[in-house]
Amino acid sequence: MRTKCGSNGKIDSCDIRVIRADCLAWMKKQQDNSVDLVFGSPPYPEKGIRYQGRLENRKTEEWVEWMLELTKEAVRISSGMVLWVVNGSVRNHRYLPACEGLLWKWYEQGGWSERSCIWHKNPLPNRLHWFVNAWEFVLAFKKPNTRSRFYWKSIAHPPLKKGTQSFQQRDTYGRRGIRKTCQPKRLVRPRDVLKIPVGGGLLGHPLAHENEAPFPLKLALHFVKACSQPGETVLDPFAGSGTTLQACMETGRKGIGLDVRDSQVKLAKRRIADVEKN
Ligand SMILES: C[S@@+](CC[C@H](N)C(=O)[O-])C[C@H]1O[C@@H](n2cnc3c(N)ncnc32)[C@H](O)[C@@H]1O
Incomplete structure (x- = not known):
């Protein structure tokens, strides 16, 4: 699907395309630096990954291998950042093994990244919403020497539960955080964490709820604006x-x-058509 959109009067037209494809296979066919930003939320290991359309539960290690290959391709085809929104935080506010495994392997193989960002699904009034974990990471990858174009305010260490002994966050060089600089008080500056309300239909479009794990429009807007320019390709x-x-x-x-x-491709097309209409 290709659609034109007259975005808030600044750009005359822009292209929106929805393609049914396995993303790894698709990305392998693209040229270097053919897009300006990659931003998305992969399926989580325990929820099952769709390899070529088949739903399979994979172990964390297999997820890491898959995401590693995918991240390499994404970084190759992106002239800017590659950002994965991953439900990385559990009750002790550490990276899940899947997130840490991906970052660690990435560094091991000489990859570059930025500090992860954290966003917080702002308090759910009645806790009946389907979100279980309130915190999520946005893992940020890039080519060496790529200007990160991070103007966001929320580059931060993940929050650390008081009393937690080891700190799993790695810095840009893959080193574990040094205890001295990772005291809980300094770790999380509340103003550094992006807070986005998500409960009560606040995802940004009613059709978002037809996906099993959507992120809110505000989150996408934040990173799209922070890490790309109008007219660029995301x-x-x-x-x-x-x-x-x-x-x-x-x-x-x-x-x-x-x-x-196919169901999701159709869903995205319906949503685009609706946004365009309204
Ligand atoms: C976490 S959801 C993304 C939700 C989306 N950010 C939103 O706001 O609606 C992950 C999506 O990835 C899709 N997916 C899973 N494996 C895939 C693959 N190998 N290639 C392309 N898409 C895949 C799933 O069908 C699912 O719709």
């Missing part, structure tokens, strides 16, 4: 309901959304 390899694509439409970016499931 790729979401896991488009789902098309949240990133809506953010692209609203800010005058070209958007490419991939999803391996």
Whole structure:
């Protein structure tokens, strides 16, 4: 699907495309630096990954291997950042093994990254919402010497529960955090954490709820604006309901959304058509 969008009067037109494809296979066919930002939320290991359309539960290690290959491809085809929104935080506010494994392997193989960002699904009034974990990481990868273009305010260490002994965060060089600089008080400056309300239909579009794990439009808007310029191309390899694509439409970016499931491709198309209409 290709659609034109007249985004808030600044850009005359922009392209939005939704493609049904396995993202790894698709990315392998793309040229170096053919997009300007990759932003998306991969399926989590315990929820099952769709390899070529088949749903399979994979162990953490297998997820890490898959995401490593995918991240390499994404970094190759992106002239800017590659950002993965991953539910990385559990009750003790540490990276889940999957997140840490991915970052660690990435550093081991000489990859570069930025400090992860944290966003907080702002208090859910009645706790009946489907979100279980309130904190999520945005893992940030890039080529060496790529200007990160991070203007966000929320680059921060993950919060650390008081009394937790070891701190799993790695710095840009893959080193574990040094205790001295990782005291809980200094770790989390509340103003550094991006807070986005998500309960009560605040995801940004009613159709978002037809995906099993959407992120809010505000989150996509934040990173799309922080890490790309109007007119540039943003790729979401896991488009789902098309949240990133809506953010692209609203800010005058070209958007490419991939999803391996036909149902999600149709959903994203419906959402784009609706946004365009309204
Ligand atoms: C966490 S959801 C993304 C939700 C999306 N950010 C939104 O706001 O609606 C992950 C999506 O990735 C898709 N997916 C899973 N494996 C894939 C693959 N190998 N290639 C492309 N898409 C895949 C799933 O179908 C699912 O819709």
